[in-house]
Amino acid sequence: MTTPKAVRTPQTSRARSGARRLKPNAGHWFLLPYLVFLTAFGVGPAVAALVISFSGTDAGMPDYFNLTTDGFRTVFDDFRLGPALSNMAKFVVIALPMLMVGVVGLALVLHARSGVYSAALRSAYFLPGAVSGPTAVLVAIFMFDPSVSPFGPALRSMGLTSVTQITAPGNLPLLFALIAFFVGAGGWIAIFIGGLNGISQEVLDAARVDGANAWHVAVHIKLPLVAPYIVYMLILTFTASVQLFAEPQLLASAGVPISETWSPNQLGYVYAFEQADFGAAAAMSMLMLVIGLGSAVLILRTTRIFSVDSEDR
Amino acid sequence: MRRTGRNHGWTVWRRSGAGLAAGLLAAGVLAACGSSNDPVETDPNAAVTIWAGPDVMGVVDLYREAHPDVKVKVETVARADFPSKVLLANNTGKGWPDLIFLEMSLVAQVSDAAHDFPLDISTYLPDNLEEEFTPGAFDSCRSGDEVICLRNDLAPNVLWYNAKLMDRFGYEVPTTFEEYQALSDQVAKDHPGYLMGLLDGGLESYYQASGCPVAQKESSDELRIDLEDDACTRVTGMLDHMLENKTITPLSVSGTEVAKTVSDDKMLMLMGPAWFGQYLFGGTPESTWYQTADGQLAAAAPLAWEGEEAQAGSNGGGAWVVSRHAKNPETAVDIAVWMATSPEHAATAPSLPAHRPSAEIWQKTLDANRLYAANPYPVFQDAAARISTSLSAVRFDPITLFGTTVLTDAQQGKSVESAIETYQQQLVDTARTAKYDVAGQ
Numbered sequence: 001m002t003t004p005k006a007v008r009t010p011q012t013s014r015a016r017s018g019a020r021r022l023k024p025n026a027g028h029w030f031l032l033p034y035l036v037f038l039t040a041f042g043v044g045p046a047v048a049a050l051v052i053s054f055s056g057t058d059a060g061m062p063d064y065f066n067l068t069t070d071g072f073r074t075v076f077d078d079f080r081l082g083p084a085l086s087n088m089a090k091f092v093v094i095a096l097p098m099l100m101v102g103v104v105g106l107a108l109v110l111h112a113r114s115g116v117y118s119a120a121l122r123s124a125y126f127l128p129g130a131v132s133g134p135t136a137v138l139v140a141i142f143m144f145d146p147s148v149s150p151f152g153p154a155l156r157s158m159g160l161t162s163v164t165q166i167t168a169p170g171n172l173p174l175l176f177a178l179i180a181f182f183v184g185a186g187g188w189i190a191i192f193i194g195g196l197n198g199i200s201q202e203v204l205d206a207a208r209v210d211g212a213n214a215w216h217v218a219v220h221i222k223l224p225l226v227a228p229y230i231v232y233m234l235i236l237t238f239t240a241s242v243q244l245f246a247e248p249q250l251l252a253s254a255g256v257p258i259s260e261t262w263s264p265n266q267l268g269y270v271y272a273f274e275q276a277d278f279g280a281a282a283a284m285s286m287l288m289l290v291i292g293l294g295s296a297v298l299i300l301r302t303t304r305i306f307s308v309d310s311e312d313r
Numbered sequence: 314m315r316r317t318g319r320n321h322g323w324t325v326w327r328r329s330g331a332g333l334a335a336g337l338l339a340a341g342v343l344a345a346c347g348s349s350n351d352p353v354e355t356d357p358n359a360a361v362t363i364w365a366g367p368d369v370m371g372v373v374d375l376y377r378e379a380h381p382d383v384k385v386k387v388e389t390v391a392r393a394d395f396p397s398k399v400l401l402a403n404n405t406g407k408g409w410p411d412l413i414f415l416e417m418s419l420v421a422q423v424s425d426a427a428h429d430f431p432l433d434i435s436t437y438l439p440d441n442l443e444e445e446f447t448p449g450a451f452d453s454c455r456s457g458d459e460v461i462c463l464r465n466d467l468a469p470n471v472l473w474y475n476a477k478l479m480d481r482f483g484y485e486v487p488t489t490f491e492e493y494q495a496l497s498d499q500v501a502k503d504h505p506g507y508l509m510g511l512l513d514g515g516l517e518s519y520y521q522a523s524g525c526p527v528a529q530k531e532s533s534d535e536l537r538i539d540l541e542d543d544a545c546t547r548v549t550g551m552l553d554h555m556l557e558n559k560t561i562t563p564l565s566v567s568g569t570e571v572a573k574t575v576s577d578d579k580m581l582m583l584m585g586p587a588w589f590g591q592y593l594f595g596g597t598p599e600s601t602w603y604q605t606a607d608g609q610l611a612a613a614a615p616l617a618w619e620g621e622e623a624q625a626g627s628n629g630g631g632a633w634v635v636s637r638h639a640k641n642p643e644t645a646v647d648i649a650v651w652m653a654t655s656p657e658h659a660a661t662a663p664s665l666p667a668h669r670p671s672a673e674i675w676q677k678t679l680d681a682n683r684l685y686a687a688n689p690y691p692v693f694q695d696a697a698a699r700i701s702t703s704l705s706a707v708r709f710d711p712i713t714l715f716g717t718t719v720l721t722d723a724q725q726g727k728s729v730e731s732a733i734e735t736y737q738q739q740l741v742d743t744a745r746t747a748k749y750d751v752a753g754q
Contacts, residue, residue, distance in 0.1 A: 057427075079742045147569040162570055164563070164724040169717075255567045257716030273397030274709075275746060276427030 046289065053282035062278045071279030074271070075287065078280075080261040087173065088263050092241045095177035099237055103185050104230060107192035108218045122193060129186035136183045137250040144175065167256045176247045184240075188233055195226045231303045238299075239292040245269070264288060359640035360384035361648060364410035366392050372658050376651055383644060396422045399430045402638075411639040412648055416631045417453060417706035420462050423634070425708055425748065431461035432637040437646035438463070445654070448698045450667035453706070454632055456533050461634065463649045464667040468629035469615070469696035470518050473589060474582035476611040476686040478507075482581075490523070490616045494551050500581060501558035507581045508574055509560040512552065512723050516715040517626035518584035519548045521704040522615050524624050528740065530705040535750045540737040544703070547618065552729045563723035566593075575602040584615070586628035587693045588664045596684030603684065612689035615696050624701040630667070665693050708747040714739050 248262040272281035402408035525545035596606030617623035633649035659671035676690035722732035
């Protein structure tokens with residue numbers, strides 16, 4: 001494997017700055033506000049959740065100095081945990097490949113022929129991403145109802161005449177995956193186009209001179225070069241997917257019969273704000289954290305992106 | 314994936330609220346936080362903070378106009394979030410409203426040990442006020458010896474029917490469930506496509522109205538849940554019969570298909586709450602169901618099983634709740650009483666007042682409405698006094714569970730009978746997670 005050096009510039013320069021890590025420079029000052037916020041709104045609350053998950057709950061208030069595993073026991077004994085995890089798994093199994101394949105595929109296609117059309121299409125893909133989650137769900141409800149949807153004739157031709165057929169329990173993971181795709185794909189496509197634009201023209205020209213067609217270039221040149229982005233996207237998308245919350249919650253409030261504990265995050269919400277059990281809610285959050293971190297570690301170990309980096313040094 | 318990320322931020326924010334509370338506690342501020350059992354220092358001149366949803370803003374404004382000298386602060390809130398807001402306030406020791414209007418299920422949620430929000434207002438209420446309320450209405454706010462809310466409005470289910478269609482077809486309005494089911498066979502044969510009811514809302518319309526113990530309060534922490542009871546199985550049988558002959562549909566009451574059936578004038582009858590008349594059938598060009606008002610809508614008493622007294626289901630209605638943390642409880646209760654009983658409010662109230670003298674004033678608004686074949690008020694008032702306690706307001710949501718089990722199964726073509734066991738199990742399990750004892754289980 002010969003990886004062109006030109007694409008490596010960002011990483012080599014990062015490695016160089018790593019060598020002089022101890023001397024404070026402008027970069028550190030720029031980083032400081034981020035670290036403050038990360039501690040206040042990321043690490044701090046996570047530590048608080050960890051503490052609360054091992055605290056008891058007394059009359060709706062966490063009982064801090066009472067080490068107990070009641071919260072975890074409540075979660076693991078709950079009859080709603082199994083269905084929630086299974087719903088989440090079904091969603092992830094559909095949404096993750098759909099988003100990964102769709103985004104990478106569309107980005108490569110758009111990048112293959114750069115020009116006015118490609119730029120216009122890129123903007124078109126990006127537009128749904130500008131609609132925030134809850135709004136997207138409301139739009140989706142409208143789109144899925146054959147009697148009002150602009151795609152009504154298409155839906156009816158597939159034998160779907162009533163919104164209740166579409167929102168049947170078995171279809172929900174697919175519906176949520178579709179919403180996730182349309183909201184999330186545009187942003188990622190823009191990121192990938194950026195990554196693809198960073199590939200040196202010389203490399204692409206060299207490949208063409210060697211007789212590679214567009215397909216060869218996309219699969220054998222471009223794809224390996226943007227692989228780190230793909231792994232990065234996989235980690236973030238997986239973590240976001242297991243935290244599914246807004247779609248089922250909003251669809252339920254729009255009158256579609258969906259359990260209020262459809263996803264694990266919703267179950268955590270019910271613990272905290274309906275059952276007044278912060279201990280169980282924090283335990284649930286910890287469970288989600290373990291799933292998210294665990295998958296990230298697994299993905300990084302199997303793909304070894306960071307080990308490629310260290311070979312450079 | 315931005316929206317889930319954003320939502321994650323939101324949960325983190327919530328958690329940081331809890332983290333903040335942790336810091337406060339560690340700093341020894343615990344004593345100052347005011348545990349909810351501490352007596353509250355009262356101040357007869359303190360302003361009363363009212364949290365009002367958009368729907369009760371009108372009456373709050375009426376009150377302020379009538380009492381310019383009373384100090385009130387009004388904040389607009391979404392009521393569904395209220396239980397979580399109470400917990401947050403309990404954790405930080407401040408931030409409760411003094412007075413709020415809540416649906417009965419929310420009243421149940423905020424009166425458990427963890428939320429512990431309502432004040433026992435029995436000592437503040439005028440004598441004999443209870444007698445002025447529709448039978449049972451005042452009781453719905455009792456918890457043991459305490460009165461934890463003041464009932465504002467009622468939503469008894471009645472049998473709505475299209476008077477013109479019934480005349481044209483030459484049918485008699487049924488008075489019993491047996492006649493209702495027999496008529497459904499007739500309708501299925503003579504006029505297929507016409508609807509006689511919806512499974513959506515059927516938990517209240519049929520099961521509660523039959524006295525079926527769906528979630529019957531035995532005490533404040535004990536429920537009876539038994540869908541195998543005869544009062545339930547007879548309903549299940551009837552529903553499956555009528556789903557089979559297609560006079561009942563499992564489609565959603567708020568869906569476009571049902572709206573089309575009604576505007577096509579194919580809804581023959583429907584068991585539904587009193588407020589359906591004005592808010593769903595409507596009778597104005599903007600209405601969801603009937604766009605014209607020409608005396609087509611009529612209400613009949615809720616159905617009875619042969620040889621039994623009729624009972625009514627109930628779907629909605631709310632109450633005023635005073636906070637146990639209120640600095641000025643007397644004024645807060647005065648305001649609540651005014652809201653629930655004043656003639657000024659009654660004249661413009663959006664739904665059937667629980668206070669009878671107010672209801673008498675309110676019914677004149679129905680007189681003027683040309684949607685109704687006859688004023689449905691006597692039927693409403695009769696049904697309101699028959700609301701069955703077999704489906705009480707509880708700390709979880711039996712109606713949504715009915716939707717995710719029985720209703721969705723029926724939408725996929727399965728029978729109610731096949732889904733009812735799952736529903737029973739989920740009811741029992743959920744009741745336990747809401748810290749109820751379930752009798753006989």
